[in-house]
Amino acid sequence: MSRQSTRQETHLNLARASIRRSLAQYNPLLRQDPALAIQPELQILHGNLEKLDQNVIRIAAFGLVSRGKSAVLNGLVGQKILPTGPIHGVTQWPRSVRWIPQGQSKVQIELIDTPGLDEIGGEVRADMAREVAQEADLILFVVAGDITQTEYDALLFLAHTHKPLILVFNKVDLYPDPDLAAISRNLQQLGQREELTQLLTTQEMVRVAAEPMPRQVRVELPDGEVRYEWEYAAPQIEELRGKILQVLNREGRSLLALNALVQTQAAEARIAQKTLDVHHQQAEALIWQYTRSKALAIAVNPIALLDIPGGAIADLALIRALSRLYGLPLTDREARKLWKTLLFSSGSLILGELATVLLGMGKTAATVVGATGETAGLSAWIPGAILQGAIAGYGAYQVGQITRVYLQQGCTWGNLGPSTVIHQILQQLDSQAILYRLRQEIESSLY
Numbered sequence: 001m002s003r004q005s006t007r008q009e010t011h012l013n014l015a016r017a018s019i020r021r022s023l024a025q026y027n028p029l030l031r032q033d034p035a036l037a038i039q040p041e042l043q044i045l046h047g048n049l050e051k052l053d054q055n056v057i058r059i060a061a062f063g064l065v066s067r068g069k070s071a072v073l074n075g076l077v078g079q080k081i082l083p084t085g086p087i088h089g090v091t092q093w094p095r096s097v098r099w100i101p102q103g104q105s106k107v108q109i110e111l112i113d114t115p116g117l118d119e120i121g122g123e124v125r126a127d128m129a130r131e132v133a134q135e136a137d138l139i140l141f142v143v144a145g146d147i148t149q150t151e152y153d154a155l156l157f158l159a160h161t162h163k164p165l166i167l168v169f170n171k172v173d174l175y176p177d178p179d180l181a182a183i184s185r186n187l188q189q190l191g192q193r194e195e196l197t198q199l200l201t202t203q204e205m206v207r208v209a210a211e212p213m214p215r216q217v218r219v220e221l222p223d224g225e226v227r228y229e230w231e232y233a234a235p236q237i238e239e240l241r242g243k244i245l246q247v248l249n250r251e252g253r254s255l256l257a258l259n260a261l262v263q264t265q266a267a268e269a270r271i272a273q274k275t276l277d278v279h280h281q282q283a284e285a286l287i288w289q290y291t292r293s294k295a296l297a298i299a300v301n302p303i304a305l306l307d308i309p310g311g312a313i314a315d316l317a318l319i320r321a322l323s324r325l326y327g328l329p330l331t332d333r334e335a336r337k338l339w340k341t342l343l344f345s346s347g348s349l350i351l352g353e354l355a356t357v358l359l360g361m362g363k364t365a366a367t368v369v370g371a372t373g374e375t376a377g378l379s380a381w382i383p384g385a386i387l388q389g390a391i392a393g394y395g396a397y398q399v400g401q402i403t404r405v406y407l408q409q410g411c412t413w414g415n416l417g418p419s420t421v422i423h424q425i426l427q428q429l430d431s432q433a434i435l436y437r438l439r440q441e442i443e444s445s446l447y
């Protein structure tokens, strides 16, 4: 086996291993939590694995209407399979044909024909182009002369997929030599524009005449009769065929591997985002549930001294519940350490806890008075209790939010350190709104 071919095999094997690993990692996620809706992404991963096993290379032709996309693909296959014609918009939907080049039994090639990029409606066009381009391993961008701004924009759009791209200059039979040379120069210079060179890995321009215009020729028969006949010149497409096969032989299987990896990466990023979104919603619900319970428990608990240990236990329970949700279970020790870090890195949390004690004292005193039969004592107790409950609940809310961010980042504070991160998170919380909501909740439970 040549060194090139060994390298290609290595790339294929790496891609297979990487996709299998992703599947092994994400399949159980879906089983655990069907709400995750990551089925489409998992299907992409499965599809990529199959594609690698089948060794099918996809080549897609793009371009504006009537540039000869269908004709170029027919020319490659050597048969007129795809309809072509002078009316704009002959091809309305992507369509694919198999191409088995002579002497190339190892790879199978699927050629994908697409409608003109300026034919179908804007949104649909962009979606179609994105979808087909993402599937393709190699892109042919077909032009038929100097390019328009729309054509350049389309080219730039396709270049952003980072797929190898061959610029196909079709209909060269229509131009006299000097024009041909000038247009070719312009097209080549185009590929050297900075924004394109940065995006394109392959910058090749190939001239073809996929379906040369028939010429009327004058035929003089031996008996002197003169007839006019249409003469069909043979397509000039050999150079493109050769270029494609060269790219495929050189790096075909590596292209397959690379493309599968790019798609896997994109699917993984979407899975990560979806997991994060679902976790975020669940975490918000969990934090609010603990916040509310803590606020209510502290508001109705008559013994102030129990507020502090009770509050800490509630905070720790919240930290542990969140860590389970994010699949990063913390031990009791770790949870306590995190809680202490939160408490000491945030002045307002400590103040909140102190306020709980002070207000709690008042609450205990009021309860004692209240128990001796003084109704005024009871009514004095209630606003203090509500405030104390709300402040304690707000503390739990802060603990919850900070823990959520900490877990979301995989149990790290990032390079900023706990104090800065905690401070930033606390600044984003709207304390007034949360305290107000908590007071409302406590009030509606008490009365």
Ligand SMILES: Nc1nc2c(ncn2[C@@H]2O[C@H](COP(=O)(O)OP(=O)(O)OP(=O)(O)O)[C@@H](O)[C@H]2O)c(=O)[nH]1
Binding pocket: 063, 064, 065, 066, 067, 068, 069, 070, 071, 072, 083, 084, 085, 086, 087, 088, 089, 090, 091, 092, 114, 115, 116, 119, 170, 171, 172, 173, 174, 208, 209, 210, 211, 212, 213
């Ligand atoms: N002179 C000349 N005409 C060509 C050549 N290739 C294609 N054509 C003609 O250009 C017209 C459009 O060709 P198609 O292959 O249908 O073009 P397309 O880009 O697929 O067009 P849509 O599907 O409508 O977007 C047809 O009339 C072809 O005969 C060529 O090399 N030379």
Ligand SMILES: [Mg+2]
Binding pocket: 069, 070, 071, 083, 084, 090, 091, 113, 114, 115
């Ligand atoms: Mg067509």
